[in-house]
Amino acid sequence: MRRLLAGSTSTSAADALLWHFGKRYGIALSRKASEMTKTAVEGMNLLVTGAQKSGWGMISVQNRLDSDGTVEVVFENCAFCEGIHDEKGPSCYFLAGILSGIAEVLFGDGYSARETKCKAVRGDLCSFLVARF
Numbered sequence: 001m002r003r004l005l006a007g008s009t010s011t012s013a014a015d016a017l018l019w020h021f022g023k024r025y026g027i028a029l030s031r032k033a034s035e036m037t038k039t040a041v042e043g044m045n046l047l048v049t050g051a052q053k054s055g056w057g058m059i060s061v062q063n064r065l066d067s068d069g070t071v072e073v074v075f076e077n078c079a080f081c082e083g084i085h086d087e088k089g090p091s092c093y094f095l096a097g098i099l100s101g102i103a104e105v106l107f108g109d110g111y112s113a114r115e116t117k118c119k120a121v122r123g124d125l126c127s128f129l130v131a132r133f
C-alpha cells in the first residue's frame with residue numbers, strides 16, 4: 001500500500017497519509033477497548049490479543065510507564081512490512097499511527113509511537129517506542 005500511494009504522490013506524503021489513517025484507526029480501536037476494560041493496561045492487553053488473532057504478528061509489550069514513562073511494543077513477523085526489504089528507514093507508518101492513536105487514548109495527550117527497528121530495513125522484527133516525545 002505504501003508503494004502504491006508513493007507512486008501517485010511521494011514517499012513522504014504516503015508515509016504521512018498512512019500514519020494519520022493509522023492514528024484515526026488506533027483512536028477508534030482504543031476507545032472501544034476502553035469501554036470494555038477498566039484500566040489502560042487491560043485495554044492494551046485486549047488490543048494486543050485482538051491484533052495477534054488478526055494476524056498482525058507476534059506482539060510483546062514491555063510496560064515501563066511507572067519507571068521511565070515509556071512502553072516498548074515489538075512485532076515479530078510484522079504483517080505490515082511483510083515482503084519489503086532493504087528500506088533505508090523504518091516503513092511501518094500505518095502501524096506507528098495505530099500505536100500513536102492507542103497511546104493517546106489509553107495513556108493521555110502527548111503520547112505517540114515511533115518505530116525504532118523495522119524488519120523492512122534489517123532483522124526479523126519491528127519495534128516501537130511509545131512515549132511523550
Ligand SMILES: [Zn+2]
Nearest residue numbers: 092118119126
Ligand atoms: Zn516495520
